[in-house]
Amino acid sequence: MTMQILFAGLLFMAQAKPNAVPTGLNANERKVLEYLLKDWGEEYSVTGVDIAMQASGMEPSDVTRFRIGDYIKKHPELHEVVRQWGWQTLVLNVNEKLIARAIVNAERDKQSPPSMADLSRLVGVPENEARSAVGMLDRFGILKRNKSAGGVGYVAAEPRYVNWTPWLDFQFHRMTLSSGRILNTN
Amino acid sequence: MLSLVSDKLSSEKVTVEDSSPDGTARIRVVFDKGQFVEADPPGTIVFIGGG
Numbered sequence: 001m002t003m004q005i006l007f008a009g010l011l012f013m014a015q016a017k018p019n020a021v022p023t024g025l026n027a028n029e030r031k032v033l034e035y036l037l038k039d040w041g042e043e044y045s046v047t048g049v050d051i052a053m054q055a056s057g058m059e060p061s062d063v064t065r066f067r068i069g070d071y072i073k074k075h076p077e078l079h080e081v082v083r084q085w086g087w088q089t090l091v092l093n094v095n096e097k098l099i100a101r102a103i104v105n106a107e108r109d110k111q112s113p114p115s116m117a118d119l120s121r122l123v124g125v126p127e128n129e130a131r132s133a134v135g136m137l138d139r140f141g142i143l144k145r146n147k148s149a150g151g152v153g154y155v156a157a158e159p160r161y162v163n164w165t166p167w168l169d170f171q172f173h174r175m176t177l178s179s180g181r182i183l184n185t186n
Numbered sequence: 187m188l189s190l191v192s193d194k195l196s197s198e199k200v201t202v203e204d205s206s207p208d209g210t211a212r213i214r215v216v217f218d219k220g221q222f223v224e225a226d227p228p229g230t231i232v233f234i235g236g237g
Contacts, residue, residue, distance in 0.1 A: 098210045122210045173187050178199035
């Protein structure tokens with residue numbers, strides 16, 4: 001009985017280890033997460049999943065990025081950086097952050113909502129990339145569909161995203177070093 | 187970020203991609219060994235130092 005209790009206690013401690021990478025992701029996805037767990041906090045790093053995928057030698061993939069990002073969203077116990085700065089700034093790429101700003105800042109300032117053509121022009125990406133970015137923001141639950149809103153037909157899913165500037169959510173300071181390292185800082 | 191550029195990363199050439207939170211315009215600033223090199227768009231005002 002004593003041994004069973006001791007074993008159960010050790011198992012609990014192992015599961016509660018803050019930086020442990022639990023199951024639920026495939027080997028390549030775990031490799032990306034392990035990269036982030038080592039990178040976060042170094043030089044004030046709040047590096048995102050897209051950068052970690054690139055550094056880990058993975059091809060860009062919104063599907064994979066969403067799987068890893070959704071995992072981070074659901075597991076704030078992974079690292080202090082997730083809890084301190086929020087999962088939003090870690091899972092979105094630069095284009096998605098700029099698209100989010102264009103939509104929610106217009107909502108906040110009670111301006112006409114941007115169309116997809118407006119988003120394309122404002123962020124400097126083709127319309128298909130703007131559409132993908134809106135789709136990703138929807139999948140992460142940052143934007144929600146509202147056809148009566150006009151424009152692209154999306155609004156902020158929570159009040160937090162309308163007045164987002166106290167958080168890092170849609171900010172980025174992306175640094176590329178001559179040594180080859182790429183990181184986001186807070 | 188600028189303290190990083192001039193301290194821990196002072197042996198590096200560092201390219202910073204940024205944007206003002208109130209807009210969607212992209213800003214790119216380059217530093218080499220802690221020294222400002224260039225900014226794009228060229229009219230970007232870069233505050234360096236303090237005190």
